[in-house]
Amino acid sequence: MSIPGEWYLILAAALFILGALGLLVRRNVLVMFMCIELMLNAANLTFVTYSRMLGDIGGQVVVFFVLVVAAAEVVVGLGIVVAIFRRRASSSADDLNALKG
Amino acid sequence: MSGAMLAATVPDSLTFAISAAVILAGAFGVITSRNAVHAALSLVMTLFGVAVLFIEQQASFLAAVQIIVYAGAIVVLFLFVIMFLGVDRRENVAEEPLRGQRPLALLLVAVAIGGVIALEVSAHWATGAHAVAGSTTAGHHSNVYVLGKAVFTTYLFAFEATAALLVIAVVGAVVLAKRPRAGESQDEERPEESAGPQEPVVGGSSVDDERPAALVGGGASSSGAAEDDGGGG
Incomplete structure (x- = not known):
């Protein structure tokens, strides 16, 4: 008998919360991106766990698409970071105040 | 629960x-970590752990994709951008720009x-109706078989849409990372006196006037700013 799904769900919740904490407290845009990846992975782990608990392949299909979207998101996001860095020479989120009133 | x-x-x-x-x-x-x-290397550690748990839950295809796409492509892209921008210097974690944000976050x-x-x-937790895509082990087929069948039948339209999404992402990354051509204006940083003779504005800000490159966009645009850093994903 394998590990019950609740343990996986708690682990995924802890991982998600660590990612959210990092997104809240870090200032480096790249590290904030990595924290978003942490949260995406926590959601993926939850989907796979539910897929096993319900015996349904749909959860794994969702993870498949989340991987695709995450790859696209990282490519565009890092492109934006590079474009911003070219203007501001900084990767801190506090320096992005051009829209401040 | 501990009994389970x-x-x-x-x-x-x-x-x-x-x-x-x-x-x-x-x-x-x-x-x-300050650096x-x-x-990024710690992120690889987490991704490997998640892949192991995917295997543990009989999602072997997703575990392989997790390693290939995340650890192989996304983290490499992260590292590439970190080193390309030269932001691997240490960040001052101690300073706290917003008062009381960290206790509130905790x-x-x-x-x-x-x-x-x-x-x-x-x-x-696991309640509700099942989806239409079928069981994880329909008829004792392998995980790859079942997942592939679901992706290419039930979720075919979503799969086709991801192709468009990836193409758009690649084009967007190339456009974002492209160095502006000499003479093309970066509105924010254009010095007022160098605005030059106004050409008739045809279709927005992309009029390609012929000002010398030295007047345009100083600052951060290092000379080696790469042309193609978006194709890795």
């Missing part, structure tokens, strides 16, 4: 415990994880 944990076999319990420790250690590494390169995190654990001990 004890009912699991020893290899399963051991695999889960080690993977959970690796995942959480990696996540702590991401959010605490962005170290954060409080929110504590409330959230407490709520999740309270839900876990009081509720049965």
